[in-house]
Amino acid sequence: MTHPVLNAVAVCVLLTACQQPDGKAAPAAATEAPVAAAQLEALKTQVVTLVTADEDCSLPEGMESQRTAQTIDLGGGDAAVLVVCSTGMADQWSRVYVSQGGAGPVHTPLPLYRYQGAEGWQTWESMSNMSWSPAEGFAGSTRLQATGCGEGATWRWRNGRLELATQWHMDCDAIGADGELPDPIQDFPTTPPTEQPAVIQPQV
Template identity: 30%
Template structure:
């Protein structure tokens, strides 16, 4: 699944569903179009050079050969603004050595005498790594607007020990650093917008192997899928699971939807930078056997190489279905259970077997 992604991420259909994160921004997007398209047209020539770096006051601005540009200040912690060439939005983040525990305390950003308090998940949270904390939504836009002409920024976060910490940064040189980046990306004169989740990064899952790299194109394709809800709106939006299938392939289970007691995901097999959405056999009385591109309450066990699902027909799980697929260079259905009648009998999930695969030699 390597479909061409639109250059203007702000115009993607799925981004419209995320309007709650940056209400009021859409009227401004049209003014960004010509500038961003010009930047993309000029990318090949600009990207052939090595990394460029400039210092402005307390800020260092740089543009990598892939044309990702960022302005940073501080060492540990570090405050950063970054813009990817395939999106028109700045990403506002702080990198800390001691990641904050979720929901412990609402993060706050002070710009001079003005303060903004951010909620969790839809307005702030870690992406890509637990120690990289991003700020989103309309409040992030207000902060960025003040930062450009401000004197100082102080970010209040709880640390891993649940102690509230204040991290202060000088804003001297930030305006010049951002202007230099605008020049490098051919976006001088365009509005500086922020507010959307970071490009190509999943909400951080503390259980994920940090050596595993999820392709940005997969994250963006999943976000653009109109059949799934935005990760920031889902109670399970930070429960992605990415595991190694073998030396060359990964399995990525990415949240897609949520109900009262069922959580759906889409499953992708990733080979290098390529990825493919998986489809699975399912059974129901009214449909007989059919296929679906979503699994409910899915989990992959790397030890047994088994992918399992458990779809509750209702909360007490006296009816529903469950499946077990084992990785054998593809996901082979090993067993499927189903019970259509919700009769308050039997143990939860103990459904009748409707399919068992014949034995297959071990590899």
């Protein structure tokens, strides 16, 4: 049987090991430092090189200057680049590339719960009118040029993957006679809640 005095001594030893010399508790481990600016710039160069060489992201002659790229510190040592893949008359379609812990950038498709009448989970390679902000995360939308009716979504980087945060669409058949757009309809989050799937089949 363990002696109670020995138990008390062991506790004292453990507490002493967790104290600094001045008797104050040791600080918690520091969080991961922000990704260095030089590392973000190098990552952007890598991604632009990858996208430029991808035939699915070819831009019309003379429009390469529109291939903008934004670097993003996702926290925890992860970083992303939001880069224009293709461009049209009124919008630009962008991709997200993610580098985890300093590894090489990987194209990360965008998960969607319901899109253009298709039910269930799917992913898209890119989205138009993409942006990123600390408050909203990644955001994108598509709109009909003639009416402005559209649909869109936002995404967040969490637990080492890109997750769908919100998704909405408009009923384009409900546009008013004066062109007034209907209120957006929320597709995600759902009620009751729908969990993020571990694996999503890519859009065919």
